[in-house]
Amino acid sequence: MIFPFLDTTMLLGITTSVFVGVAAGYLGSFMVLRRMALVGDALSHVALPGIALALLFNVNPFLGAFFFLFIAVVAIWAIEEKTNLPTEALVGVFFTFSLAIGVLLTPEPELLEALFGDVSDVAFFDALLAVVFSLLILSTAFWLKKDLLISTISRDLAESAKVKVKRSNLLFLLLVALVVALGVKVVGTLLMGALVILPAVAARNMALRFRGFSLLSAAFGALSAVLGGGIAAVYNLPPGPIIVLVAAAFFFVSLAFRRA
Amino acid sequence: MKESVILEVKDLYVNFRGESVLSNISFSLKKGYALAIVGPNGAGKSTLFRALLGLVPYRGTISWEKGVKIGYVPQKLAVERDLPLSVHEFLGFRGRDPEIAEAFNAVGIHDDSLRDRQLGALSGGELQRVLVAFAIMGNPDVLLFDEPVAGIDLGGEETIYNLLLRLHKEKGLTIVLISHDLDVVYRYADEVLCLNKKLVCFGRPEEALTSESLKKLYGDSALFHHTHKQI
Numbered sequence: 001m002i003f004p005f006l007d008t009t010m011l012l013g014i015t016t017s018v019f020v021g022v023a024a025g026y027l028g029s030f031m032v033l034r035r036m037a038l039v040g041d042a043l044s045h046v047a048l049p050g051i052a053l054a055l056l057f058n059v060n061p062f063l064g065a066f067f068f069l070f071i072a073v074v075a076i077w078a079i080e081e082k083t084n085l086p087t088e089a090l091v092g093v094f095f096t097f098s099l100a101i102g103v104l105l106t107p108e109p110e111l112l113e114a115l116f117g118d119v120s121d122v123a124f125f126d127a128l129l130a131v132v133f134s135l136l137i138l139s140t141a142f143w144l145k146k147d148l149l150i151s152t153i154s155r156d157l158a159e160s161a162k163v164k165v166k167r168s169n170l171l172f173l174l175l176v177a178l179v180v181a182l183g184v185k186v187v188g189t190l191l192m193g194a195l196v197i198l199p200a201v202a203a204r205n206m207a208l209r210f211r212g213f214s215l216l217s218a219a220f221g222a223l224s225a226v227l228g229g230g231i232a233a234v235y236n237l238p239p240g241p242i243i244v245l246v247a248a249a250f251f252f253v254s255l256a257f258r259r260a
Numbered sequence: 261m262k263e264s265v266i267l268e269v270k271d272l273y274v275n276f277r278g279e280s281v282l283s284n285i286s287f288s289l290k291k292g293y294a295l296a297i298v299g300p301n302g303a304g305k306s307t308l309f310r311a312l313l314g315l316v317p318y319r320g321t322i323s324w325e326k327g328v329k330i331g332y333v334p335q336k337l338a339v340e341r342d343l344p345l346s347v348h349e350f351l352g353f354r355g356r357d358p359e360i361a362e363a364f365n366a367v368g369i370h371d372d373s374l375r376d377r378q379l380g381a382l383s384g385g386e387l388q389r390v391l392v393a394f395a396i397m398g399n400p401d402v403l404l405f406d407e408p409v410a411g412i413d414l415g416g417e418e419t420i421y422n423l424l425l426r427l428h429k430e431k432g433l434t435i436v437l438i439s440h441d442l443d444v445v446y447r448y449a450d451e452v453l454c455l456n457k458k459l460v461c462f463g464r465p466e467e468a469l470t471s472e473s474l475k476k477l478y479g480d481s482a483l484f485h486h487t488h489k490q491i
Contacts, residue, residue, distance in 0.1 A: 031342075033343065074470075107438070145380065146353045149345065149350075149353065150353055151345075153337050153339055153345075153350075153379070154334050154337050154338065156310065156315055156332065156334060156393075157314065157332060157334050157337070157394075158334035159313065159314075159315055160315075160330060160331070160404075161332075161354070161394075161398060183477050197436075202343075204344060207344045208344055208378055209344055209345065209346045209349055210344055210345045210346075210349050211349065214345035
C-alpha cells in the first residue's frame, strides 16, 4: 500500500491535489504555448496579500487569494488590451509588490503554510471547492480551446475567423487566477507556478499534437500531486516542495524523450 | 449585367500614435474581381488590410456588402517549429474531416500525410496552402491575402498565384491581395490600388500603372525593375 496512513484527512488531501494537479497541468499546456510560463509563477505571489487578509479577517484563504488574483488579472488584462505591453511584463509589475505586502501582512505562524501549502490537513469544504472549481477550470478551458489556440498562433487570424480574442484572453486569465488560488492549499504561493509549468514543459518535450500534449500535461500534474503527496506522507516531509520536486523529475525524465 | 459592389471604402484615415498611416483613401471593389494592393515598404498596405478586417481603429467608412464572409490568409505565422499542434488539429478548428478533405483538394494538397505533420514544421509553401485551406473552410466570399511569396517550393506544380486564380475562377471568390511584384499584378489582378500612405492610383493595371504613378509610388530608382512591363 502506498499510503499507510490512509484516512479521511489523507483522502481529502489526495482528492484535492489530484484535481488541482489535473487542472494546473491542463491549463499549463495553454500557458506554455502562449509564452506565459512565468505568468503563473508571478501571479501566485499576488495571492499572498489576499491570503493574509483572509487570515486576519477569518475568511477562507482561498476566497481571499482569489479575490486579489481576480483584481490583478482584470487589471493586467485591461492594461494589456490598452497598451499592448506583453502580459509577462505586466504581471512582473504586480508580482514583487504583492509579495512584499503579503509577507508584511501575513501573520507569522501562517506564513509558512501560505508560502508552501499544506495538503496534509485539508478541510472537507476546501476539498469540495477544489473539486468543483477544478472541474469548472477544465470544462471552461476545453470549451475555449479552439479560440485560445488560434489566437496563440495569430491574433489577426483569430479575429478574422470571428474569435472573440479579448473575451477569451480575459476568461483564460481568470482560469489561471482560479487555479493559482486553488493551488495555494496544495503547494503554496511560492511553488504554485511550478505546478502549472513543469507538467506542461515536460509534456511538450514528448508530444507532437495538442491533444497528446494537454492530456499528458494533465496526467503529469495529477501524478506529481499524488506521488509527491504520498512520498511526503511516508517520510513525514512537507508535501508542497515534494510535489514540485516530483514534477521537476518528470521534466528531467522527459528530456530523454525529447523529439529532436 | 450590373456588377454588384462588394466593398466600398470612403475617406479612410488611420493614425497610429498621432502619426498618419493612411489618409483619404477611397475606392470600391466589384464582386468577383481580383484587386492587388501595391506600394513600397511602410506604405500602409498591411494597415489597410487590417482596417478592412476591422482589426485597427479608423475614421471614414468601410462598408462590405451585407452578410459577406471574409477569409484572411496571413503571410506567415509566428509558430515555433516544435509547436505541438498538427495540421489536422489546426484545420479541425474550422470543420470536420470531409470539409478538411475538400479544402485539401481545393488548395491542391494531395499528400494526405501532411495532415499529421506539425504546423510549425511545414515548409513555407505548404504552410501557405494550409492557411488558404483554413480560410476557404469558412466559405468566404472574399479572400484577403497578405503578400503571398511566389515560387516557394510548391513542388513545381501550381504556384500560389495560380491557386488563387483558380479559386477566383472556380468559386467566384473576390480576391484582395498585397503584392510587391508588379509582374504578378499584371498577370493576375483585374484592378490595382497603388498606395503610399495616400491613394496614388487605382484602376485596371495597364491603365493605372503609368510611369508617372510608379514614379510617385517608388521614386525614380525603382522604375527600372519593371520597365519591360511598361506598355
